Amino acid sequence: MNIIVTGGAGFIGSNFIYYMLKKHPADRIICYDKLTYAGNMETLEKALTKENFKFIRGDIADRKAVYRMFEMEKPDVVVNFAAESHVDRSIENPEVFLQTNVIGTSVLLDACRKYGIDRYHQVSTDEVYGDLPLDRPDLFFTENTNLHTSSPYSASKAGADLLVMAYHRTYNIPITISRCSNNYGPFHFPEKLIPLMIINALSDKKLPVYGDGRNVRDWLFVGDHCAAIDLILRKGRVGEIYNIGGHNERSNLDVVRTILQELGKSEDLIEFVTDRKGHDRRYAIDPSKVRNELGWEPATAFEDGIKETVQWYLNNRDWWMGIISGDYQTYYERMYDNRSALEFSKI
Numbered sequence: 001m002n003i004i005v006t007g008g009a010g011f012i013g014s015n016f017i018y019y020m021l022k023k024h025p026a027d028r029i030i031c032y033d034k035l036t037y038a039g040n041m042e043t044l045e046k047a048l049t050k051e052n053f054k055f056i057r058g059d060i061a062d063r064k065a066v067y068r069m070f071e072m073e074k075p076d077v078v079v080n081f082a083a084e085s086h087v088d089r090s091i092e093n094p095e096v097f098l099q100t101n102v103i104g105t106s107v108l109l110d111a112c113r114k115y116g117i118d119r120y121h122q123v124s125t126d127e128v129y130g131d132l133p134l135d136r137p138d139l140f141f142t143e144n145t146n147l148h149t150s151s152p153y154s155a156s157k158a159g160a161d162l163l164v165m166a167y168h169r170t171y172n173i174p175i176t177i178s179r180c181s182n183n184y185g186p187f188h189f190p191e192k193l194i195p196l197m198i199i200n201a202l203s204d205k206k207l208p209v210y211g212d213g214r215n216v217r218d219w220l221f222v223g224d225h226c227a228a229i230d231l232i233l234r235k236g237r238v239g240e241i242y243n244i245g246g247h248n249e250r251s252n253l254d255v256v257r258t259i260l261q262e263l264g265k266s267e268d269l270i271e272f273v274t275d276r277k278g279h280d281r282r283y284a285i286d287p288s289k290v291r292n293e294l295g296w297e298p299a300t301a302f303e304d305g306i307k308e309t310v311q312w313y314l315n316n317r318d319w320w321m322g323i324i325s326g327d328y329q330t331y332y333e334r335m336y337d338n339r340s341a342l343e344f345s346k347i
């Protein structure tokens with residue numbers, strides 16, 4: 001199979017490329033990535049040594065470039081990871097989220113319509129369902145939960161999902177969609193909770209926890225997400241949505257404390273800061289469909305995955321040092337200098 005992986009220089013996309021190169025060496029992988037601030041060629045260094053891997057720099061919203069790529073590469077499958085993904089950035093500047101996540105998706109779908117495709121897979125998010133209350137641990141997102149978005153990011157991803165479903169119904173494009181919970185693991189960009197906390201703790205900087213730190217996320221090791229997408233591509237039913245999550249709900253504060261413990265650092269580094277606007281309280285996925293239909297199970301327990309992740313950041317300082325010494329530093333200062341410390345004496 002010729003598989004185009006868009007956004008393959010980012011966190012989940014690059015992990016997926018490595019997963020596929022190992023698991024299906026007979027397939028050809030073409031990574032199409034714009035190399036925004038969150039994409040990184042160092043991440044793909046090992047993939048670039050493989051004969052069945054090719055990198056093309058380009059924007060999914062650039063129609064001419066996308067059509068040219070389809071003409072050259074003749075893909076059988078497209079897996080769309082390309083997205084602006086950071087909620088805080090979408091609150092600052094929604095426009096680029098609409099451009100990449102909505103317009104970019106529509107261009108890819110148009111290319112599939114024009115040139116034909118065996119499968120278009122949209123990598124989506126549990127954030128399209130909005131949030132669940134903390135006092136109802138019995139509630140979970142299923143594939144039938146209504147879309148109810150909170151941030152410009154999640155609204156743009158929900159818009160893209162609706163387009164994908166519409167292209168399936170109107171033009172009969174063979175699509176699948178996956179909606180996954182929070183991922184963690186190697187190559188996670190250090191603006192996100194887990195890598196940010198690891199990196200700050202390593203340099204004894206404050207760890208900024210938004211609000212009261214009780215918001216809950218359902219954490220999944222990135223390799224388990226990749227395995228689920230691979231299964232959906234091979235065995236999933238066309239036109240279907242699959243939720244992916246490992247029933248691993250943790251409050252942000254718990255996650256941060258676990259990281260501090262792993263690194264042998266003091267909890268005094270934690271600083272509660274101004275909350276994220278529209279901050280979703282709890283995400284929790286019901287993964288029954290992907291389990292029952294496709295036999296998927298997460299293979300990595302959080303306790304092991306977080307150890308492995310912390311170790312990865314300790315072993316790969318050059319990778320993240322390169323990132324935090326560039327433009328990222330300006331973002332970090334803007335983001336965190338504007339948040340004031342909160343007093344939570346009883347937390």
Ligand SMILES: Cc1cn([C@H]2C[C@H](O)[C@@H](COP(=O)(O)OP(=O)(O)O[C@H]3O[C@H](CO)[C@@H](O)[C@H](O)[C@H]3O)O2)c(=O)[nH]c1=O
Nearest residue numbers: 085086087125126127181182191192193208209210215252
């Ligand atoms: C960066 C940062 C985050 N947080 C909080 C906000 C959230 O409750 C939690 C996780 O934040 P983030 O790492 O930004 O991830 P979150 O907003 O949940 O979204 C992630 O997970 C989603 C899937 O649920 C993906 O669709 C998004 O692309 C991905 O960014 O930690 C802090 O308390 N302090 C921080 O400095």
